Amino acid sequence: xxxxxxxxxxxxxxxxxxxxxxxxxxxxxxxxxxxxxxxxxxxxxxxxxxxxxxxxxxxxxxxxxxxxxxxxxxxxxxxxxxxxxxxxxxxxxxxxxxxxxxxxxxxxxxxxxxxxxxxxxxxxxxxxxxxxxxxxxxxxxxxxxxxxxxxxxxxxxxxxxxxxxxxxxxxxxxxxxxxxxxxxxxxxxxxxxxxxxxxxxxxxxxxxxxxxxxxxxxxxxxxxxxxxxxxxxxxxxxxxxxxxxxxxxxxxxxxxxxxxxxxxxxxxxxxxxxxxxxxxxxxxxxxxxxxxxxxxxxxxxxxxxxxxxxxxxxxxxxxxxxxxxxxxxxxxxxxxxxxxxxxxxxxxxxxxxxxxxxxxxxxxxxxxxxxxxxxxxxxxxxxxxxxxxxxxxxxxxxxxxxxxxxxxxxxxxxxxxxxxxxxxxxxxxxxxxxxxxxxxxxxxxxxxxxxxxxxxxxxxxxxxxxxxxxxxxxxxxxxxxxxxxxxxxxxxxxxxxxxxx
Amino acid sequence: xxxxxxxxxxxxxxxxxxxxxxxxxxxxxxxxxxxxxxxxxxxxxxxxxxxxxxxxxxxxxxxxxxxxxxxxxxxxxxxxxxxxxxxxxxxxxxxxxxxxxxxxxxxxxxxxxxxxxxxxxxxxxxxxxxxxxxxxxxxxxxxxxxxxxxxxxxxxxxxxxxxxxxxxxxxxxxxxxxxxxxxxxxxxxxxxxxxxxxxxxxxxxxxxxxxxxxxxxxxxxxxxxxxxxxxxxxxxxxxxxxxxxxxxxxxxxxxxxxxxxxxxxxxxxxxxxxxxxxxxxxxxxxxxxxxxxxxxxxxxxxxx
Numbered sequence: 001x002x003x004x005x006x007x008x009x010x011x012x013x014x015x016x017x018x019x020x021x022x023x024x025x026x027x028x029x030x031x032x033x034x035x036x037x038x039x040x041x042x043x044x045x046x047x048x049x050x051x052x053x054x055x056x057x058x059x060x061x062x063x064x065x066x067x068x069x070x071x072x073x074x075x076x077x078x079x080x081x082x083x084x085x086x087x088x089x090x091x092x093x094x095x096x097x098x099x100x101x102x103x104x105x106x107x108x109x110x111x112x113x114x115x116x117x118x119x120x121x122x123x124x125x126x127x128x129x130x131x132x133x134x135x136x137x138x139x140x141x142x143x144x145x146x147x148x149x150x151x152x153x154x155x156x157x158x159x160x161x162x163x164x165x166x167x168x169x170x171x172x173x174x175x176x177x178x179x180x181x182x183x184x185x186x187x188x189x190x191x192x193x194x195x196x197x198x199x200x201x202x203x204x205x206x207x208x209x210x211x212x213x214x215x216x217x218x219x220x221x222x223x224x225x226x227x228x229x230x231x232x233x234x235x236x237x238x239x240x241x242x243x244x245x246x247x248x249x250x251x252x253x254x255x256x257x258x259x260x261x262x263x264x265x266x267x268x269x270x271x272x273x274x275x276x277x278x279x280x281x282x283x284x285x286x287x288x289x290x291x292x293x294x295x296x297x298x299x300x301x302x303x304x305x306x307x308x309x310x311x312x313x314x315x316x317x318x319x320x321x322x323x324x325x326x327x328x329x330x331x332x333x334x335x336x337x338x339x340x341x342x343x344x345x346x347x348x349x350x351x352x353x354x355x356x357x358x359x360x361x362x363x364x365x366x367x368x369x370x371x372x373x374x375x376x377x378x379x380x381x382x383x384x385x386x387x388x389x390x391x392x393x394x395x396x397x398x399x400x401x402x403x404x405x406x407x408x409x410x411x412x413x414x415x416x417x418x419x420x421x422x423x424x425x426x427x428x429x430x431x432x433x434x435x436x437x438x439x440x441x442x443x444x445x446x447x448x449x450x451x452x453x454x455x456x457x458x459x460x461x462x463x464x465x466x467x468x469x470x471x472x473x474x475x476x477x478x479x480x481x482x483x484x485x486x487x488x489x490x491x492x493x494x495x496x497x498x499x500x501x
Numbered sequence: 502x503x504x505x506x507x508x509x510x511x512x513x514x515x516x517x518x519x520x521x522x523x524x525x526x527x528x529x530x531x532x533x534x535x536x537x538x539x540x541x542x543x544x545x546x547x548x549x550x551x552x553x554x555x556x557x558x559x560x561x562x563x564x565x566x567x568x569x570x571x572x573x574x575x576x577x578x579x580x581x582x583x584x585x586x587x588x589x590x591x592x593x594x595x596x597x598x599x600x601x602x603x604x605x606x607x608x609x610x611x612x613x614x615x616x617x618x619x620x621x622x623x624x625x626x627x628x629x630x631x632x633x634x635x636x637x638x639x640x641x642x643x644x645x646x647x648x649x650x651x652x653x654x655x656x657x658x659x660x661x662x663x664x665x666x667x668x669x670x671x672x673x674x675x676x677x678x679x680x681x682x683x684x685x686x687x688x689x690x691x692x693x694x695x696x697x698x699x700x701x702x703x704x705x706x707x708x709x710x711x712x713x714x715x716x717x718x719x720x721x722x723x724x725x726x727x728x729x730x731x732x733x734x735x736x737x738x739x740x741x742x743x744x745x746x747x748x749x750x751x752x753x754x755x756x757x758x759x760x761x762x763x764x765x766x767x768x769x770x771x772x773x774x775x776x777x778x779x780x781x782x783x784x785x786x787x788x789x790x791x792x793x794x795x796x797x798x799x800x801x802x803x804x805x
Contacts, residue, residue, distance in 0.1 A: 035756075037582040046540070122551045127543045173584040190583075190593060191756025192667060217665055217754040221649055225664045229657050380532035380769065387541060416542040423542055 026500060027211040028481070030493065031223045031232040035216040039188060040173045041163040042116050042123035047404075047491050051236065052214055054492040056196060057099075058163035058179030061090055061109065062156050066255070066306060066406045066488045072157055076104065076164055076180060086151030090159070092142040096203045098166050099184035106144040110136040111167040120171045125161050128412065153443040154409055161407070182207050182496055192216075196495070207496035224476050233478040234498075236489050239352050240293040243474040251295045254473030254490040255304045255406035258351065260344070260361070260466035261386065261399040261417075263426040269396050271336045275463040277327035278398075279317040281368035282361065284468060286319075291356040292469060299467040301455045302413045303405045306487060309439070309451025314459055316467070324368035342372040346400035347382035351471060358400055372398075387423050402471070406491050410451045411440050417465075418458055427464045431457065505797075506790055513786040517779065521572075524778050525565055525771075533557075534581050534769040555581055568775075577779070578772035580765075587772035591758060591780050594745075597667065598757035599784075602742035604673070605680045610735060613685055617692025618719045618727075621700060632689050639686025644748040648679045652752075665754040676753045680746050684738040691734045692727070699727035728799055736792040743784045 034048050041058040044050045055063065061077035077090040096104040113134060116123045132152050137145040148155050166178055177185055182202040187195035194214040198207060215232065217223050223235035224242035243249040260278075268274045288296045300314035301307075328338045342365065346358040358374045365372040377385070384391065386399050401424070405413045415421075419436045420428040435457065439450035458464040475485040482499035535543075535551040552558040556567065571578060577588040619628040638647075655675060656664040662674045699705070700723055708722050745759015758777055765773040 037580075038584060040584075119550045119554070122539065122547065122554060124540055124543075126547060127540055130544055175585075190590075191597070215666060215754065218760075219649075219752045222652060222665050222752055222754065225652055225657055229660070229664055231664055231666075379767065380537055383536045383541065384532075387536075412542075 024210055025480075026209060027213070028209050028233040028495075028498065029213045029215060029226075029231065030234045030236070031215045031217055031226050033216070033218060033220070033223065033237045035191060036194065036214075038173055039175065039177050039185060039194065040123075041165050041177050041179060042112075042121070042125055043173075044163045045125045045128070045161050045491075050491050051493040052194060052196070053163065053177060053179070055181060055494045055496070056183045056212075057177050057181045057185055058165065059181045060161065060163055061092075061159040064157060064160045064408045066408060066486075066491070072160065072408070075160075077156075077159065080156045080159075083145065085147070086149060087145050087147040088155045089139070089143065089145050090156075092144065093203065094142050096180050097201060098178050098180055099199055100166065100178045101201075102166050102168070104164065104166075104180050105141040106138040107141075107167050108164055109144050110138060111169065112162060112164045115165065115169065115171050116162055118171045121173055125163075128158055128161050151441070153441060153447065154411060157407070157409055183212065205496070208499045209495045212495050227476040227478055230478075233481055234483065234493070235476045236473075236485065236493060238474050238476050240474055243293075243476070245476070247479055248476050250475045250477060250485045251293065251472050252475070252485050252489065253295075253297065253304060253487050254404075254471055255306075255487050256351070256402050256404045256471040256473075256490070257299050257302055257304065257467070258357075258400065258402050258469045258471060259299065259302065260468065261401050261424060261426050262465050263390060263394075263397055263399075264428065264464075265426070266394060266396045267340050268331065268336045268338050269342075269398075269426075271331050271334075272463060273327040273331040274336060274338060275466075276317075277324040277331070277338075277368060278365065278370070279463060279466050280320040280324040280327065281364050281370070282317075282466060282468070283319040283321075283364060284316060287357060287360065287469070291353040291360065293352070293472050293474070295472040297470040297472075299470050300459060301410075301467065302403060302417055303410050304470055304487065306408070307405060307451075308409050309448040309455065311452040311455040314456060321368055328369045338369060339371045340396055342370050342396045342398060343375050343394075344372055344398045344400060345375045345377060345382065345385045348376050348378055350382075350400070350402055354400065361398075361400070388425075398466070404490065406487060410454070414451070414454060415440070418454075427458070427462070429462055429464075432462070432464070505793060509786075509790055509793065513782075513789075517782050517786070520782055521775065521779060522565075524775055525568065526561070528766075528769070528771050528774055529561060529564075532769050534771065537768050538581060577776040580773045581770045582765075582768055583770075583773075587770075587776040588780075590773055591761065591776040594756060594758040594761040594777075595780060595784075597755060598743065598745050598759065601673070601676060601680065601746070601755065601757060602739065605677050606684070606735070606739050606742060608677065609681055609685045609688055609738070612681075613688035613692050614724070614728075614731070617689040618696050618724060620689070621693045621696035622715065622719055624697070629693075632693060635682065636686035636690050639682040639684075642682075644679060644683065644746075645752060647682065648675070648749060648752040651675050651679060665752070667755060672753075676746075676749050676755050679753075680742070680749050684742070688731065688734055688738060692731050695727040695730050696723060699723045702726070725799055729796065732792055732795050732799070736788060739788055740785045743788065744781055 032048060032051060036049055036052060038049060039053060041053055044053040044058060059076050061075060063073045063075040065071060065073055076093055078093050079091045081089045083089050092106060098104060116126050133149045135147045139145055146155060164180060182199055183196035184199055186197040196212045198210045220239045220242055224238045226232040227235050243251060262269050262275060264270050284298050298316035300316055332338045344358055344362050346354050355376060362372045362374045385397060386401055403413060414436050416423050418425055418427050418432050420433050435450060435454040439447055439454060442450055473490060475489060477483050480501055482501050535548040539547055539551060556564060579585060580587045580590050583590055616628055616632050620632040623629060652664050655661050663672050666672045705723055708718055745757050745762060747759040747763055749755060750757040750760040762777045
């Protein structure tokens with residue numbers, strides 16, 4: 001390899017070799033921001049892996065339309081039915097084949113979940129099931145009963161998070177993923193590229209794209225330049241600075257919500273007036289179009305508006321500096337130490353201009369009368385402040401965090417962020433706990449109503465945190481493609497949704 | 502010479518062992534890989550299973566002892582993130598870093614020696630001014646800025662070379678060009694200074710008096726005497742390149758060991774960090790031996 005590379009370099013120096021860039025006009029190149037460590041189906045809920053695998057190589061039983069139009073849709077399962085007592089029956093699509101030619105059946109579904117729950121590998125999708133135990137009963141080749149203990153009302157939705165692999169797949173990370181999707185992986189050169197080629201024997205509608213090559217560049221300016229130079233067709237993540245060409249550059253809500261996590265157990269954050277003052281002291285509008293991209297929306301909940309139970313009556317806290325000062329003064333008059341040090345903790349490179357956002361937040365808080373300072377930390381250190389157990393003897397800390405929920409249901413957010421047992425929760429409120437538990441177990445309209453009630457309660461009644469922004473992402477797409485990035489682009493990039501002009 | 506190399510080898514092996522011990526224990530003080538590998542809302546059970554799967558739940562002394570036993574069989578363990586042998590991951594990256602470093606340093610050495618010698622021969626002349634300008638740019642302009650500007654000009658504007666990647670030899674042009682500037686600026690100044698001193702020696706005047714022409718005078722008679730300090734600087738610069746060129750690798754998507762090492766440190770992929778450091782240290786050790794050999798070839802006194 002070294003000799004080959006030296007020879008290649010030497011040939012370059014003599015100018016003897018020209019680049020071979022010939023490709024079909026239905027082949028595309030996608031340039032991603034980070035290289036994939038794994039191409040493992042059970043890790044497809046990790047966004048960088050999901051963009052390559054999810055619904056391209058591997059498919060799921062159900063599929064959520066995160067844009068909010070169609071809700072939960074069939075994929076490998078044609079239909080599903082609640083049989084009661086926590087059991088759901090899934091009818092599988094007949095005649096589906098994996099890319100290795102084997103037939104897809106109910107045994108594959110069971111094996112896929114056995115892999116996810118195995119302690120021999122660490123599958124990311126396992127986290128969505130937390131303490132839920134699943135039992136599988138294969139009724140026939142195309143019918144499977146899944147019993148959840150305790151009963152899981154959103155089991156069909158959870159099925160959209162687990163990719164299906166053949167029964168023969170070993171319980172270890174694989175490097176040659178086999179799936180039922182419209183593409184199969186035909187090349188993976190570590191550090192350089194991954195190539196997916198369209199399958200001729202796919203069970204569904206054949207996509208327009210015939211081949212997709214994934215390249216990896218960490219610098220957003222280079223990703224944007226590659227599309228401009230014709231070396232790539234899609235750069236799903238560029239920054240606002242690069243997004244300057246209205247013909248090729250798109251801005252879209254990316255399902256990320258930025259907020260300040262308040263730890264209410266440390267003075268002065270336990271006082272409601274102090275938390276209200278904190279929210280009133282932040283001029284949220286001032287960030288948009290300055291340090292944050294135009295199009296960024298003010299957040300009123302931990303989840304984006306396409307999520308079940310979205311409460312349209314909520315409005316962002318108004319900026320009211322004098323009101324904030326008055327609230328702090330009232331708290332101080334009652335003996336609350338409003339001058340206690342407050343650390344605003346942010347993670348470097350968490351999102352564009354995070355340092356400037358942190359600095360502005362600190363300035364705004366101090367103007368209202370807080371004693372705040374900024375502390376920028378790297379990812380591992382940030383995790384120590386963000387997740388329990390929190391550091392002993394800490395001062396009051398406001399953790400700047402970004403949370404992504406494009407899964408359609410608040411259950412993936414609210415327990416972790418607000419339940420007293422939640423890993424990143426700074427709240428200890430019995431009513432919040434009860435609402436989360438009730439909503440998690442409810443179905444249909446009752447579920448939506450309970451989530452809606454919870455959104456209002458945490459934002460208005462107990463002011464659990466300082467919700468800041470629903471963020472936007474930027475993508476550059478070649479003019480030859482018919483493709484518009486959406487909120488779904490943050491987690492997956494279905495090649496079947498890409499057409500040609 | 503053999504004895505010298507043997508002594509160096511023993512000293513280097515002891516240094517490598519010390520380095521390995523230091524990195525092993527210090528890296529484990531920097532954080533829990535389970536927290537970084539797993540999503541932020543992973544359950545504690547998932548974290549414990551991950552630690553158990555990778556032996557991270559064992560007492561650190563036991564972890565070290567197991568690592569040492571594996572290392573005796575040249576087993577550096579598996580990458581936590583890539584789920585394949587750490588040594589394989591590192592050697593794959595080195596297969597890109599090594600030719601990049603070799604080609605760049607070869608161009609740097611040739612260009613610096615030729616231009617530096619000519620600059621010293623005619624102080625204030627064309628080559629002297631050229632060398633000053635390139636040295637100044639190399640010392641003052643940040644790599645990432647030069648790299649981005651090079652992409653904008655040569656890839657997007659002129660379309661001469663690809664923006665990034667490693668697919669064809671043309672992909673190597675910009676990384677080598679950007680990587681060339683800084684070490685060239687340094688080495689050429691050392692060559693110039695060393696040659697200025699050598700050219701003022703009495704034997705040069707004698708050679709001139711005897712009618713030796715300019716080019717043989719510079720490159721045959723004087724250069725060898727002026728090269729000793731230059732070799733030291735070249736070794737230093739080459740060692741830096743063997744550590745990887747993080748900026749260039751990041752911007753040009755070059756899958757070398759520098760970016761791999763930084764990513765592995767950030768992700769607490771301990772086995773890859775250790776393997777990368779050990780392989781790099783070994784490469785630097787070998788290069789130091791080459792420098793010693795170079796010294797002894799240039800100056801026979803060192804051999805004795």
